[in-house]
Amino acid sequence: xxxxxxxxxxxxxxxxxxxxxxxxxxxxxxxxxxxxxxxxxxxxxxxxxxxxxxxxxxxxxxxxxxxxxxxxxxxxxxxxxxxxxxxxxxxxxxxxxxxxxxxxxxxxxxxxxxxxxxxxxxxxxxxxxxxxxxxxxxxxxxxxxxxxxxxxxxxxxxxxxxxxxxxxxxxxxxxxxx
Numbered sequence: 281x282x283x284x285x286x287x288x289x290x291x292x293x294x295x296x297x298x299x300x301x302x303x304x305x306x307x308x309x310x311x312x313x314x315x316x317x318x319x320x321x322x323x324x325x326x327x328x329x330x331x332x333x334x335x336x337x338x339x340x341x342x343x344x345x346x347x348x349x350x351x352x353x354x355x356x357x358x359x360x361x362x363x364x365x366x367x368x369x370x371x372x373x374x375x376x377x378x379x380x381x382x383x384x385x386x387x388x389x390x391x392x393x394x395x396x397x398x399x400x401x402x403x404x405x406x407x408x409x410x411x412x413x414x415x416x417x418x419x420x421x422x423x424x425x426x427x428x429x430x431x432x433x434x435x436x437x438x439x440x441x442x443x444x445x446x447x448x449x450x451x452x453x454x455x456x457x458x
């Protein structure tokens with residue numbers, strides 16, 4: 281398995297790979313620049329989180345990733361596990377002053393609850409449920425929670441990556457309920 285197979289998905293086209301790697305690099309640069317007034321450790325961690333989330337949002341939207349993550353035998357428990365391993369809110373709480381544990385727990389809980397709502401919805405309602413969860417999650421993570429201004433992108437991009445890009449199968453496809 282190649283690096284691209286592991287980071288994007290088996291069968292990713294050159295165009296998909298170029299777009300994914302470019303988005304990840306630009307996301308890392310954007311996140312790092314936004315955190316420029318912070319310590320070196322914070323800048324590095326925020327840039328790495330930016331690489332993962334910006335790149336991952338694009339990766340999860342590719343046809344190759346849709347085929348890979350929604351292939352036969354991959355169902356609800358796999359999708360929820362994928363969401364659950366996204367512990368970046370707690371990494372940020374550990375490293376970034378002003379990104380507290382309450383905010384981290386709230387973002388993580390919103391993310392998991394939204395993922396459960398999406399995967400529990402009937403197939404014909406998963407897309408609108410995912411969008412409803414994402415828009416309300418964006419409001420909570422940007423207007424209700426207190427996080428440093430340079431991380432206001434974090435909650436929305438995390439929700440886009442997981443709810444809209446990862447959990448939704450390709451248009452016209454039906455996800456596996458397993």
